Each structure stands twice: as structure tokens, then as C-alpha cells.
Amino acid sequence: NLLPNVANNDPASLQRHTGPELSLPCLLDMGFTQTQAEQIFEFACKTSGGSATKHCLSTLTVLFMLGLNPSSVMKVLTKCPILYTIKESLLQERISNLRKLGLVEGSLQRVVVHYPAILTLPVKKIKHVTLFLREKCLFTVQQVTQILRDSPAIMHEDLAQLEYKFQYVYFRMGIKQAEMVKHRLFRSTLEELRTRHTFLERRGLYQTPDKKGQTVIANPKLDSVLNVDLDTFLLAHAANASAEEYDVFRRLVAREWKQEERHHGDCQAE
Amino acid sequence: GKWATSRPKYPPTTLALQHFDVTYSSQLGHLWPSVRVALLSERKYGALLNNFSLNDVEEDLASQGCRDFVTDTDRKEHVSMEQDPEVEFSETSDSTSVEQRDTFGQHQLSQPHLSPTIKCFVFPRGDITRFKPARPDSSGLLGYYLMDAASVLPCLALDVHAGHNLLDLCAAPGGKTLALLQTQAIRFLCLNDSSISRTSRLKKVLQSYLPKELLTREKLRITSFDGTKWGEIEQNTFDRVLVDVPCTTDRHSLMEDDNNIFSKSRTGERRGLPQLQLQLLLAGVVAACPGGEIVYSTCTLSHIQNVGVVEQAIHLARENHGIHLKVVDLRPLAHMFRNTFHFASDVQLGELVIPHLAANFGPIYLCKLKRLS
Ligand SMILES: C[S@@+](CC[C@H](N)C(=O)[O-])C[C@H]1O[C@@H](n2cnc3c(N)ncnc32)[C@H](O)[C@@H]1O
Known part of the structure; x- marks a missing residue:
């Protein structure tokens, strides 16, 4: 039961919360505890006045739509509060890009909960890194997906550093791509x-x-x-x-x- | 790019490593990996204090956290070790050496006599701080000389007394000479090194560390002879002789491709080293006066260049020159400095400082001989 209890798995009831109103009762309604709700509300009000409350609500919706429960959503937002301020369309685009890269349901959610910063990166940047992994390091499409799943933080790394690490392991240690992926080198x-x-x-x-x-x-x-x-x-x-x-x-x-x-x-x- | 190499396939440093992997893994056994990583990592230095400099470096060095290893020995621990003469480093222990150590037990373990004026500062075990370059005092003399601290041991072992005549047969560039001069007890010092360029380096070193009054003809002679011929020049003369021979210089051979004894072109020279070392040691023995003492030293782990050479020299001195030699026990000395250096536990003759990451000095081998007749 990943969805908030009051939402009844009904997308329409979720839609109701995407209106401009962000209020404590509505957060409680979504299944947050009193403390969690106060925290979110306080943060949204503090940040850039009224506009943040709007993004805040849409961010919450996107995360719930992904299938996260309130406590996971809270975890994500605590780790990465900047997500409160990102436009809904951008978030949707980024999530669907991750799906396109092969993150299936379950994996996708796990990556977002463990490494929410992945959603702060523009689609272009992620494309750039995955292309790099395929062209410069000759990982297969499946291997890139696996790297993304096991070590999403790689997306934030400096590419020159990444290239050096890969070359070090490949040439100096004599280790092939399959083994790097299997043993989660990039962690x-x-x-x-x-x-x-x-x-x-x-x-x-x-x-x-x-x-x-x-x-x-x-x-x-x-x-x-x-x-x-x-x-x-x-x-x-x-x-x-x-x-x-x-x-x-x-x-x-x-x-x-x-x-x-x-x-x-x-x-x-x- | 980073991965392209234009170096020869087997540079001398690689050849040296291959050679050591074969010889030292059988010689040192399970200790070799630990010695190997130490040899391939940055070495530690000691600062030999120059008593002739007016700078108060001693206080400065102490404030940086170093200590003089010669005076800073733990005497209390020394006593307790006498009752329990097991080997100093458990990791280097093996059955034969424990037996050997047992036999020398309590009665023989007297404090070795050391010249208190030789001081060498080192950073504590595990501390990787580097020394700053020494600065000149108002008269231009430098406050300390940086060298492998274990190189001071042969000089300490030589045990110079007031009025002694000394020969330093292979002296350049002069680190050990400087240590010997710190005793201020030498009546006359002969410095020799067959290499002319290195002899001139030796002269420069002496000029940067000693006041002019000490560099006179009455006190000092510097020559560039082939040391193996010394016996033809001067016999039965010196109270003390230091024979610090050329060797495979293990550390240098692993780190520097330039001027490397393992380069293909120097194979003959390398193979001839034990013979040259033997001849130099014999020349030193012949140059010593009856009752005189000789210290043989190298900076290699090689059994052949160390114990092998000494054994042969003892034999040949008797056969060819009728000179009887006694090996002086250096275990009390090694024991005294066991907190600063790692000593190998199973050397049949002499003492061997083996490199260790936490105390990355050596390798230095030393063996002391006394002329009986
Ligand atoms: C290990 S180094 C001496 C280091 C010196 N004792 C010191 O502490 O600074 C060995 C020296 O032996 C010299 N040498 C080589 N062959 C020699 C020979 N046949 N006679 C005398 N010296 C020789 C080398 O030129 C080299 O300087």
C-alpha cells in the first residue's frame, strides 16, 4: 500500500491537491504526520513566498504518483529539499527519461529514494553521462542501466575523474566492464x-x-x-x-x- | 595520453624489482612483501646534527616533534628485555634466531659504548613529516645533514676514541664521514673514494659543514685511489677503518632509472660487486693496525654482498695475510635501537636494518671485525 491512505488510489483525488492551495489539513490528508506536515508547510512558506507552495504541491503529487508512500516522500524531500522548487513538467520529463534508460518499476523508485538528487539533473546532463559511459568506456546499454541503478551518484561526478577511474581499473588493474558493473565499481x-x-x-x-x-x-x-x-x-x-x-x-x-x-x-x- | 608509454619494455628499475623478487623472497620469506612495499614507498630521513654549526637547530628540531634516536633509548625496557631475550619484532621471529638470542642471554648484554656527540634526529614511528633543508649559520655552516638514519649505525659501531687514526675507504659523498667527525676525537682521518667527481662532492660537503681549522693537512687527507690497492700503500696503520662499499643500492635501484646498476650495460659490473666488496674489505683489514677495528657496511639486503663477503674476508685474511679476525657482537647495539629501526632477526654475522613502512629506514647492513694479530 504505497499510496497515501486517504487518496483511495484514485488519481482524481490526488489531482484535487494540485490546486494552488497548500494547507496543513491537505498535507495531513495526504497521509503525513502532524510533524511532517508542519515541516513541509513551513519550508514551502519560507521559500520564495507563494510560488514555492505551488511547486511544492506538484512535487508531492509527482512523488506520490511514482508510488512512494508518505514516509519515503518525506525522506526524499529531507535529503533533497531543492525538489520542492522544481517545476512539475521538468520532474515528469526527468522521470520518464529514467524509465527510458531502462529503470523499471521498483528500481526507479529505489533510485529516487536512495539518491533523490538524480531528479535535480537536467535530462541533457544524464544523456551526456550515459553517452560517455557507452562511447568512452564501451559499456553496453544494459550495463549502463545497471550502473545507473546501483550507483546513481555517478551522474554528478566529474567526467574527467570518471574517465580516469575507468582507465585505471581497465588498464592498470586489467578488469573488464562486466566485472566493474557486477562489483559496483562506481560506488x-x-x-x-x-x-x-x-x-x-x-x-x-x-x-x-x-x-x-x-x-x-x-x-x-x-x-x-x-x-x-x-x-x-x-x-x-x-x-x-x-x-x-x-x-x-x-x-x-x-x-x-x-x-x-x-x-x-x-x-x-x- | 596517460597510458601511452615510450619507455623501454624493461627499464632498470623493473629489472631490479624482478631480481629482488626472486632473491629476497627466498631470503626473507614471509617478510618480503612488507619490505617490498616499504622499499617502493618514500623513505625516511634522519637529520645528523652538525655540532660545528652555531645555529641552535636542536631545539628547533625538537619543537617540530623529532628526537635524537642515539640518546633517546628506553633503558628501562632494555632491562626487561634482558630477562626475556625473545626477538624484538615478533613478526620477524623464527626458531633459529630465538635460539641464537637465547644463548647470549643476560650476562653479555652490556650497554655498548657510544660516542655521545653523534646525534641524529628522526620523526617518531609512523610520522611521515619531512625535514626542511638545513640553513647556514652566520659563518655559512649548515645545521644538519639529511641521510638515512640507519647509516649512522656503522659510525656508532665503529666506536671512535680520542686520539684514533681513521680510514674511511669509500667515503663519498661523506654522510658517514660527517657523523664520524662529530665525535671530535679523531687525531687523523684518511678519506678516500675512487671516483674523482664524488671525491669533489665530498670536499664540498666537508666545506659546508666543518670550520676551516679542521680541514687542514695535519688532520685530514683526501685521496682518490682504488681502495682495493690500499694495502700496497699503507698497512697496519689505522685504529679504525670504515669500509662502506659500493653495492646494489637497493632503494636507488628500484626508484631511479638513471645511473642504475641493473641497466643491461652494467651487468658485468653488478656481477663483480661481491668480488670488489671482498677486496675492499680485505684492503681495509690489512690497513688496520693489530687490535684495530673494522666496520663493513652496505645499503643492500643481499646476503651475498653482506654476510657472504664478510665470511670470505675472514677466511682469506687468515689464508692470505695470516690475519685473524674476530666478529664483534653488535646485538647489544641493535637491541638498544630496536625502537627506531627494524632489525632482521636471522642474520648469521652482523646486523641488518630492514625497511618497514612505519620506520622506513635502511636497508643498512653492518658488521664489525676486530684484528687480533
Ligand atoms: C656507498 S658509497 C659510500 C657512501 C659514503 N660512505 C657516505 O656515507 O656518504 C660507495 C662509494 O664507493 C666508491 N667506490 C667504488 N669503487 C671503489 C674503489 N674501488 N675504491 C674506493 N672507492 C670505491 C664509490 O665511488 C662510492 O662513492
């Missing part, structure tokens, strides 16, 4: 990934594959490098490494890389 920061990989590499436990994709030693799986906590990581791959060593290493390479970047910048400036 991790480049820094953590690079630190762990470099730690293994300098200990002699990870090798960049040659042109034929071969290595002398068997590299650990991406999953066991990426998706485990530090203790598990050290235990699994570096049986004799202490947390002390890893901590010093992390600080050392951070400084190393910062210096390299600075050096790189200097060279380009010349």
Missing part, C-alpha cells in the same frame, strides 16, 4: 580503490596484465579488494600487513599523488 572512491590496489601491487600481490591479459601471479578479485572493510581486506590479501602499515601507506601515497598532480599541472602550464 567506491578512486582514492580508496587506488590506495588498496597500489598497496597490493607494491607488496607484489597484484600485477598489471600484459597485452594478452596474462599475469604471472593470480590477481585478487575486484570484489575482495573493493567491497570489504579494511580488516577483511588486510586479512585476505596481505596476511602479514598491519593496520599501522596500511595507515602510513595511505598517508604516504596521498602525498605522493598530490605531488604528482602538482607536477603534472606545472608541466602543462609551461
Whole structure:
């Protein structure tokens, strides 16, 4: 029962709330608690006078139409209050674009609840990133959908950074697209990934594959490098490494890389 | 772009790493990955204090959070360790070494005699702060010399006493020479290095650290001879001899492609190193006076270049020169500085500082010999 209790699953009754009136009783009517309703009302009034109340109501409607229940709607708006101020037509357009990209019912709702900021991005921007993923990183359409579903935050990342991360994993670590998607690569920061990989590499436990994709030693799986906590990581791959060593290493390479970047910048400036 | 490379397929640094992976993984066993990552990451320095500079660097360094590792040893812990002579770092322990350590037990573990005027500042364990370059005082002398702090150990082990005659057979660029000079006890010092360009670097270093009065012919001689021939020039002369030989310089070989001993063109030279080291050590032994002491040191982990060379030198000194040598126990020294350095636990002769990320000094090998006849 995702829809607000009073709405009776009747689109017409929802439509009634899209009028210019936003009031506490009408919010209560939608199924919000007293506190939630007060919060929303207060926010709508504070923001840009009367115009916000209008968008506020339409935003609520769009989210309910998506099938979210009041508590999910509240979660979304608390995480991303800027959604109160976005025009209804834009929101609709963005949602239908996500559907077009392959987010089916269920996935779509989950993405919106976990990462509501996805709805703040113009359709053009999302198209740009998905095109980038397909053309520069050669992910398939299905893989792009999966990335969008598992790691929607990718849409906000700097493309140059993203390209670097992809190339790092593809070339330096020798990992193919399917595995990147399967192990949700884009959820991790480049820094953590690079630190762990470099730690293994300098200990002699990870090798960049040659042109034929071969290595002398068997590299650990991406999953066991990426998706485990530090203790598990050290235990699994570096049986004799202490947390002390890893901590010093992390600080050392951070400084190393910062210096390299600075050096790189200097060279380009010349 | 970022991924295109025009480098040769196997640059010398890669060749060095391949070589070390084979030799050191069998030599160090399960310790190798930890040593490997330390070698491939930024090393730590120590600031050798220059007693001749007028600047009050000591206070300045202390305020930055460093300490002089030579004086800052925990004596209380020292006592408790005497009762429990297990190896200092549990991760480096193995059965043979524990046995060996057991035999030297309580009675032999006396404090080694050290020159208190050699001071070397280091940042604490795990601290990766870098030293600022040293500044000159009003007369132009620099306040400290940055070097691998473990390089000070051979100088400490040499145990210079007032009035000693000293030979530093491979002295350039002069870090250890500077440490030895801090004792202000040397009567006469012979500095030698076969490389002329490096000898001139040595001279520049001395000029930046020592007052002119100390750089006179009465106190100092600088030469550029082939050290292996030293015995033909001078025998039975020196109270103390430092033989800090050229070696595979493990750290340098892994980090710099320029001037790398693992480059294809230097294969012959590299293979000849143990022989050259042996000849240099023998020359040092012959140059020492009876009763004199010799310290042999390298900056490699290689067993062949370290223990191997010393073993052969002991043998050949007796066979070819009738000189009997005694290996001086450096375990008390190693024990004393175990909070600053990681020492390997299973070295048959001498002591070996192995790199570790939290204390990224070394590798430095040192072995002390005493001439009996
Ligand atoms: C490890 S470095 C010495 C570092 C120096 N003791 C210091 O602490 O700054 C080895 C030196 O041995 C010198 N060398 C190489 N072959 C030699 C030879 N046959 N006789 C004397 N010196 C030699 C090299 O020029 C090099 O400077």
C-alpha cells in the first residue's frame, strides 16, 4: 500500500491537491504526520513566498504518483529539499527519461529514494553521462542501466575523474566492464580503490596484465579488494600487513599523488 | 595520453624489482612483501646534527616533534628485555634466531659504548613529516645533514676514541664521514673514494659543514685511489677503518632509472660487486693496525654482498695475510635501537636494518671485525 491512505488510489483525488492551495489539513490528508506536515508547510512558506507552495504541491503529487508512500516522500524531500522548487513538467520529463534508460518499476523508485538528487539533473546532463559511459568506456546499454541503478551518484561526478577511474581499473588493474558493473565499481572512491590496489601491487600481490591479459601471479578479485572493510581486506590479501602499515601507506601515497598532480599541472602550464 | 608509454619494455628499475623478487623472497620469506612495499614507498630521513654549526637547530628540531634516536633509548625496557631475550619484532621471529638470542642471554648484554656527540634526529614511528633543508649559520655552516638514519649505525659501531687514526675507504659523498667527525676525537682521518667527481662532492660537503681549522693537512687527507690497492700503500696503520662499499643500492635501484646498476650495460659490473666488496674489505683489514677495528657496511639486503663477503674476508685474511679476525657482537647495539629501526632477526654475522613502512629506514647492513694479530 504505497499510496497515501486517504487518496483511495484514485488519481482524481490526488489531482484535487494540485490546486494552488497548500494547507496543513491537505498535507495531513495526504497521509503525513502532524510533524511532517508542519515541516513541509513551513519550508514551502519560507521559500520564495507563494510560488514555492505551488511547486511544492506538484512535487508531492509527482512523488506520490511514482508510488512512494508518505514516509519515503518525506525522506526524499529531507535529503533533497531543492525538489520542492522544481517545476512539475521538468520532474515528469526527468522521470520518464529514467524509465527510458531502462529503470523499471521498483528500481526507479529505489533510485529516487536512495539518491533523490538524480531528479535535480537536467535530462541533457544524464544523456551526456550515459553517452560517455557507452562511447568512452564501451559499456553496453544494459550495463549502463545497471550502473545507473546501483550507483546513481555517478551522474554528478566529474567526467574527467570518471574517465580516469575507468582507465585505471581497465588498464592498470586489467578488469573488464562486466566485472566493474557486477562489483559496483562506481560506488567506491578512486582514492580508496587506488590506495588498496597500489598497496597490493607494491607488496607484489597484484600485477598489471600484459597485452594478452596474462599475469604471472593470480590477481585478487575486484570484489575482495573493493567491497570489504579494511580488516577483511588486510586479512585476505596481505596476511602479514598491519593496520599501522596500511595507515602510513595511505598517508604516504596521498602525498605522493598530490605531488604528482602538482607536477603534472606545472608541466602543462609551461 | 596517460597510458601511452615510450619507455623501454624493461627499464632498470623493473629489472631490479624482478631480481629482488626472486632473491629476497627466498631470503626473507614471509617478510618480503612488507619490505617490498616499504622499499617502493618514500623513505625516511634522519637529520645528523652538525655540532660545528652555531645555529641552535636542536631545539628547533625538537619543537617540530623529532628526537635524537642515539640518546633517546628506553633503558628501562632494555632491562626487561634482558630477562626475556625473545626477538624484538615478533613478526620477524623464527626458531633459529630465538635460539641464537637465547644463548647470549643476560650476562653479555652490556650497554655498548657510544660516542655521545653523534646525534641524529628522526620523526617518531609512523610520522611521515619531512625535514626542511638545513640553513647556514652566520659563518655559512649548515645545521644538519639529511641521510638515512640507519647509516649512522656503522659510525656508532665503529666506536671512535680520542686520539684514533681513521680510514674511511669509500667515503663519498661523506654522510658517514660527517657523523664520524662529530665525535671530535679523531687525531687523523684518511678519506678516500675512487671516483674523482664524488671525491669533489665530498670536499664540498666537508666545506659546508666543518670550520676551516679542521680541514687542514695535519688532520685530514683526501685521496682518490682504488681502495682495493690500499694495502700496497699503507698497512697496519689505522685504529679504525670504515669500509662502506659500493653495492646494489637497493632503494636507488628500484626508484631511479638513471645511473642504475641493473641497466643491461652494467651487468658485468653488478656481477663483480661481491668480488670488489671482498677486496675492499680485505684492503681495509690489512690497513688496520693489530687490535684495530673494522666496520663493513652496505645499503643492500643481499646476503651475498653482506654476510657472504664478510665470511670470505675472514677466511682469506687468515689464508692470505695470516690475519685473524674476530666478529664483534653488535646485538647489544641493535637491541638498544630496536625502537627506531627494524632489525632482521636471522642474520648469521652482523646486523641488518630492514625497511618497514612505519620506520622506513635502511636497508643498512653492518658488521664489525676486530684484528687480533
Ligand atoms: C656507498 S658509497 C659510500 C657512501 C659514503 N660512505 C657516505 O656515507 O656518504 C660507495 C662509494 O664507493 C666508491 N667506490 C667504488 N669503487 C671503489 C674503489 N674501488 N675504491 C674506493 N672507492 C670505491 C664509490 O665511488 C662510492 O662513492
